[in-house]
Ligand SMILES: [Mg+2]
């Protein structure tokens with residue numbers, strides 16, 4: 001909507017509570033709104049995307065800032081979610097009415113004393129400034145005496161904080177580009193810990209006086225502690241202080257302050273020199289506890305151990321999904337190298353290929369497991385990945401596959417699956433998941449086996465005890481499907497990345513179920529409903545999209561009945 | 563003017579403790595303990611006599627008064643008093659309380675605490691049973707064994723029967739006593755939501771119950787008005803006090819038990835905690851009145867959800883067209 005259209009919208013408005021309005025500019029309007037006990041002065045700032053997006057609202061009554069929840073230090077009113085909303089943009093008149101009366105109702109309601117606690121809980125939001133943020137690896141629930149800050153040294157002899165951490169817990173070195181922060185300076189920040197919630201300043205400005213009033217409100221013991229500590233700081237140009245106050249069971253309110261003086265000064269806690277510039281830094285929490293819960297990962301999986309046997313197209317995709325689910329330990333077993341042929345069907349890509357020769361003049365290829373480990377540890381800060389570059393037969397022989405909560409076998413070949421099934425039967429692993437794509441993009445399967453109930457062979461064994469194609473095949477057996485593109489060495493089964501992803505999804509779901517103690521043995525299958533390239537089975541025709549069936553022990557299975 | 567009586571009814575159903583199963587588990591635990599106690603005491607004699615040591619039980623607290631609400635942390639509790647047929651001269655209070663403690667403490671499916679007013683039996687499943695121990699000089703003269711395990715205990719005046727009777731005597735009409743009990747539950751829910759902060763110990767439920775009992779006035783089909791009256795009177799029960807330590811005026815409360823020993827039910831709260839109680843009660847009253855004065859039920863319900871939490875139902879907004887201008891869809895990508 002442009003200025004003229006918006007102006008027309010205002011001219012035709014019939015909003016009951018709107019006492020008056022003035023147009024400040026094309027897309028900016030000031031309003032006087034009649035509330036229940038007072039009038040409110042509100043500014044709405046539209047953008048030309050209105051009515052597909054909502055205008056920003058600012059409370060112009062400065063004296064109310066710091067008294068109402070959901071109104072930040074600059075008066076910005078949080079009156080609606082901005083994400084995930086469905087706006088009826090076909091009726092802008094009604095929308096404008098809704099916006100203005102919603103703001104009025106909110107402000108009237110938030111003026112009630114009983115809402116005041118919300119203001120304390122939103123202390124960080126009150127001061128939120130996307131331009132001043134600092135990464136923090138400190139625990140969001142703990143209190144510290146002091147914490148450490150890596151800073152960038154500026155030409156004006158002050159420093160910009162980059163990340164903060166606690167002394168006793170090392171930074172995840174492999175995560176992102178953390179390693180490159182090792183050249184930064186390290187300074188310490190004094191932590192001030194409140195034992196009750198704190199209230200933001202009225203008017204919204206974080207002044208030195210307000211800071212002093214906060215220090216004053218500390219209990220005697222904490223006041224004595226911070227004073228003692230502050231006295232130990234030598235005179236400097238800038239100081240960092242971390243404020244920490246109770247919030248909820250998961251997080252404390254935390255905010256980093258930087259005090260900058262024109263000349264060397266005592267620590268602000270023990271100084272009365274008001275002539276300092278105070279900047280506030282919002283905390284970007286990177287601590288394990290916070291990130292896992294924030295991202296929807298399951299923190300209880302931090303203690304879970306998962307192994308993936310086979311890190312090809314399906315296995316690498318599973319590895320990526322499992323790592324994002326919050327599992328704490330992942331073991332990858334595969335003896336293949338990663339090369340360019342894999343790029344379009346593997347979770348890894350060009351990043352994992354080397355073009356430069358090493359010192360021995362050799363262009364070394366990466367094992368898939370090593371490349372995956374590197375990629376996952378760079379992406380996920382709190383996961384331990386063990387790369388085992390050998391065949392599963394060797395790995396089992398060397399007793400490397402034991403004591404896992406879940407093992408996912410993604411090697412693709414039915415015979416090797418069945419061999420793994422035999423070898424794993426005698427280990428201490430309880431839940432094994434086998435997954436594979438069928439040929440030509442027909443579909444795929446994930447089989448979750450509780451070794452105490454049955455085994456993979458149970459669905460491959462006939463009454464005579466012979467190994468036959470499983471009932472759960474999608475393609476009729478014995479068709480010539482595998483294509484030879486580049487000669488015998490490059491024999492491969494044609495399937496695409498999304499086929500692998502769908503199979504990986506079934507296997508990952510099975511794995512997460514198992515970690516949630518849903519261990520019943522079952523097979524999940526997906527199929528391509530439009531598939532008509534080859535002859536299909538009755539099982540294929542029995543469902544559309546996806547299906548799941550329970551698996552039970554076969555009386556003729558030699559493994560389960562031996 | 564909003565009453566939201568239908569929403570209050572729903573709210574009450576959401577929070578009340580008292581479905582058959584919930585109570586059954588509590589009753590089972592209680593009966594188990596009482597039976598255990600009776601069996602173990604079979605051969606016990608009153609000291610220096612041949613008289614068997616016998617007792618009767620008395621249900622107390624929110625279970626007896628039917629004012630319980632669902633706990634947020636799964637910590638259900640039930641109070642059952644053990645009144646021994648001994649006079650205060652016949653048994654040392656600590657010896658008798660310790661006897662109960664030792665008997666109950668024999669099993670290992672639970673932990674037992676010797677607290678000042680009672681023996682508390684904690685079950686792993688989150689239930690606990692409080693057992694105050696009494697002696698009886700006469701039907702009218704009952705005393706409670708008072709004190710921690712580490713110090714000498716005393717027999718202190720008490721009147722558990724009288725207290726039960728006083729609360730039960732709220733009205734002979736069931737619709738009135740029902741409204742009273744509903745209002746007590748509303749107050750408890752408010753307390754549960756607003757006193758979780760560190761450093762503010764909540765007013766004990768028995769205090770809120772007794773204040774509500776004293777001030778209750780029946781209000782036909784209008785729980786909101788009934789509650790507003792109670793909260794107004796609760797606030798009136800406070801008086802101004804001077805906090806010498808911090809040099810400021812604070813609000814304090816002295817609300818006496820209506821029965822022996824007639825002591826202040828809020829005796830445990832510090833001056834500062836009493837002041838927080840006052841301020842929160844004021845904020846409660848302001849919100850209840852704002853809800854009452856609200857023309858729009860939707861707005862009123864939003865206020866009451868802030869007071870009581872999400873157990874209070876949200877009333878849908880009535881719009882001039884059927885289509886909502888903005889819907890929170892919760893989608894993301
Ligand atoms: Mg109790």
Ligand SMILES: [Zn+2]
Pocket residue numbers: 454455456457458553554557558559560561
């Ligand atoms: Zn088997």
